[in-house]
Amino acid sequence: MNIPDLIIHNGKITTLxxxxxxxxxxxxxxxxxxxxxxxxxxxxxxxxxxxxxxxxHRVIPGLNDSHIHVIRGGLNFNMELRWDGxxxxxxxxxxxxxxxxxxxxxxxxxxxxxxxxFQFAERxxxxxxxxxxxxxxxxxxVLHLYDRAIVNRAALRxxxxxxxxxxxxxxxxxxxxxxxxxxxxxxxxxxxxxxxSLAKGPKLSYEDQLNSxxxxxxxxxxxxxxxxxxxxGGFQNYPEDYRVIEELAAKGELSLRLAYNLFTQHPKGExxxxxxxxxxxxxxxxxxxxxxxxxxxxxxxxxxxxxxxLEPRPDLLPVMEEELSRVIGLLVEHRWPFRLxxxxxxSISRFLDVFEAVNREIPFNGLRWFFDHAETxxxxxxxxxxxxxxxxxxxxxxxxxxxxxRERYGRQxxxxxxxxxxxxxxxxxxxxxxxxxxxxxxxPWISLYWLVTGRTVGGLQLYPESNRLDRLEALRLYTAGSxxxxxxxxxxxxxxxxxxxxxxxxxxxxxxVPEEExxxxxxxxxxxxxxxxxxxxxxxxxxPPPVPVSPAWSPVGRYGGYHRAGAASLAHSACNCHRHRTIxxxxxxxxxGIGCDCFAF
Numbered sequence: 001m002n003i004p005d006l007i008i009h010n011g012k013i014t015t016l017x018x019x020x021x022x023x024x025x026x027x028x029x030x031x032x033x034x035x036x037x038x039x040x041x042x043x044x045x046x047x048x049x050x051x052x053x054x055x056x057h058r059v060i061p062g063l064n065d066s067h068i069h070v071i072r073g074g075l076n077f078n079m080e081l082r083w084d085g086x087x088x089x090x091x092x093x094x095x096x097x098x099x100x101x102x103x104x105x106x107x108x109x110x111x112x113x114x115x116x117x118f119q120f121a122e123r124x125x126x127x128x129x130x131x132x133x134x135x136x137x138x139x140x141x142v143l144h145l146y147d148r149a150i151v152n153r154a155a156l157r158x159x160x161x162x163x164x165x166x167x168x169x170x171x172x173x174x175x176x177x178x179x180x181x182x183x184x185x186x187x188x189x190x191x192x193x194x195x196x197s198l199a200k201g202p203k204l205s206y207e208d209q210l211n212s213x214x215x216x217x218x219x220x221x222x223x224x225x226x227x228x229x230x231x232x233g234g235f236q237n238y239p240e241d242y243r244v245i246e247e248l249a250a251k252g253e254l255s256l257r258l259a260y261n262l263f264t265q266h267p268k269g270e271x272x273x274x275x276x277x278x279x280x281x282x283x284x285x286x287x288x289x290x291x292x293x294x295x296x297x298x299x300x301x302x303x304x305x306x307x308x309x310l311e312p313r314p315d316l317l318p319v320m321e322e323e324l325s326r327v328i329g330l331l332v333e334h335r336w337p338f339r340l341x342x343x344x345x346x347s348i349s350r351f352l353d354v355f356e357a358v359n360r361e362i363p364f365n366g367l368r369w370f371f372d373h374a375e376t377x378x379x380x381x382x383x384x385x386x387x388x389x390x391x392x393x394x395x396x397x398x399x400x401x402x403x404x405x406r407e408r409y410g411r412q413x414x415x416x417x418x419x420x421x422x423x424x425x426x427x428x429x430x431x432x433x434x435x436x437x438x439x440x441x442x443x444p445w446i447s448l449y450w451l452v453t454g455r456t457v458g459g460l461q462l463y464p465e466s467n468r469l470d471r472l473e474a475l476r477l478y479t480a481g482s483x484x485x486x487x488x489x490x491x492x493x494x495x496x497x498x499x500x501x502x503x504x505x506x507x508x509x510x511x512x513v514p515e516e517e518x519x520x521x522x523x524x525x526x527x528x529x530x531x532x533x534x535x536x537x538x539x540x541x542x543x544p545p546p547v548p549v550s551p552a553w554s555p556v557g558r559y560g561g562y563h564r565a566g567a568a569s570l571a572h573s574a575c576n577c578h579r580h581r582t583i584x585x586x587x588x589x590x591x592x593g594i595g596c597d598c599f600a601f
Contacts, residue, residue, distance in 0.1 A: 002029045009042050011054030015495040028501040031529035058509040062226025062502030063444045066393040066431030066482035071245050072233040073437045074213030081555040084114035084441040085563035088121040093134050100135035108139040108201045113438035116400045118458025128183045147308045149185040149194045190306045209244045211550045217256040219561040221534040224504035224523035231297040232263025249290035255533040259293035259486035267301040271326045278334045293486050294337030297372050300324050305347040309404035328358045337368040345376045352384045375417040391429035396447035400440050402456040421467045431482035443562045448474050449519040501530040
């Protein structure tokens with residue numbers, strides 16, 4: 001019998017093993033769970049074995065976000081002021097004002113996703129006047145979901161947007177009666193204008209990007225995350241834009257296991273992108289910490305059904321089927337797993353037509369594939385997904401946009417958006433996640449709260465009990481469920497002998513705390529491969545050395561990431577009254593395909 005490297009005991013350890021669902025102790029050897037059981041396990045070590053007394057705390061398998069943009073998020077984390085979980089607009093504006101004072105030229109203050117007006121006690125958006133008063137001289141860019149950006153006068157000057165600026169081919173620069181830009185940028189019909197404007201801002205140096213990526217992973221560890229599946233992103237070309245994460249992997253400095261998907265970068269050149277990549281690398285290349293997962297979430301730009309629930313559903317262009325068929329055929333031929341962004345059932349029907357046609361010519365034969373999001377998928381299309389052996393990765397975007405969705409589509413449609421209870425009942429693989437960082441927050445406890453309660457962060461009840469999960473079901477989606485999406489089921493996601501020793505010791509008992517307290521949970525101890533990557537409170541002495549924040553002006557050094565007191569103090573009213581932007585949708589039909597929206601994912 002091997003001597004364990006680590007013993008943890010005197011806890012409430014949720015294993016997710018139906019034969020042995022809760023134990024009080026476990027041992028870890030060579031990065032894997034060696035044994036689970038009772039207090040008798042503490043006698044199996046020697047002088048080299050580390051023993052941790054859990055003092056009664058709840059332990060869960062490490063959380064695994066099946067759809068998050070970690071690599072891109074890491075490159076930018078240190079530049080971004082996070083409003084995630086901030087309980088009031090007043091607090092958010094105070095943060096903005098203070099950060100503007102500490103941000104040197106030519107840097108901007110950026111608030112990039114992770115928040116909604118419904119989380120604020122005031123239950124409204126900031127006004128342009130408030131943003132300009134908070135930061136009269138420092139450029140400010142505030143992104144709200146995928147629908148708008150608010151920029152102050154200083155940012156307008158830097159961007160060069162003035163009365164003479166022509167209207168962009170995609171998006172709208174709101175103007176006053178004299179034709180001067182007001183500072184409101186509208187995503188219409190897609191977010192190209194928003195992200196093209198954001199891309200004009202300064203970037204971190206390479207060294208600061210290394211630091212930023214490490215700190216973002218540490219922040220995710222703080223919330224109990226031990227694995228993630230990266231969904232790629234616009235302007236995230238392979239291999240050029242993976243240098244930072246690959247250097248960290250080579251140095252052994254990843255505190256989070258990453259499986260990554262490759263996202264096409266060139267509209268009308270998608271087949272060429274994937275042709276180059278299938279010759280360059282292959283799925284599974286790497287190790288348990290960093291490995292290629294496959295293609296997606298963008299496979300062809302003509303298939304991107306952009307979700308802005310303030311606007312009507314977009315129509316995909318007729319060319320989509322031909323372009324998608326070529327790429328899917330290539331991927332299936334080379335046995336590349338793939339994922340595809342799919343919000344609306346109308347889009348999903350057309351995607352499945354393509355998949356089924358390709359399958360008749362080049363059989364999938366068990367090739368792993370899945371849809372991301374699928375908020376409005378119907379039972380008939382769920383049957384088609386199951387027949388082709390696909391899965392569905394769901395995220396808590398509705399927790400941030402549910403108010404908008406219900407106003408447009410009604411209560412009945414909202415109650416099954418997405419229909420995760422039906423998905424599970426049909427035996428379709430389902431994984432949970434966030435789609436952070438540009439819409440939802442990266443905080444997994446907000447997503448778990450949404451799955452369990454069916455409520456938005458603003459308190460609106462979206463789902464009846466028949467489309468909600470119990471706490472263990474939700475946890476299973478965020479652990480063992482997500483492991484399927486990287487082909488690692490049986491390797492991680494449960495605390496059983498032989499699986500990777502990834503776990504989180506929680507600040508509160510997820511299985512018993514009142515529902516409203518779920519979203520305030522953090523990890524007091526996070527272990528990846530038997531190695532402590534985060535420690536706090538009772539376990540603070542076990543924490544690895546801190547990573548100093550750079551650059552010195554970074555908002556992370558001043559405020560950290562997710563607002564630590566926010567989850568317990570948010571307004572919980574389920575009030576329906578909420579304010580929308582003043583620009584409404586055009587009367588003419590919306591067609592997707594104007595410009596490149598690759599930044600939006």
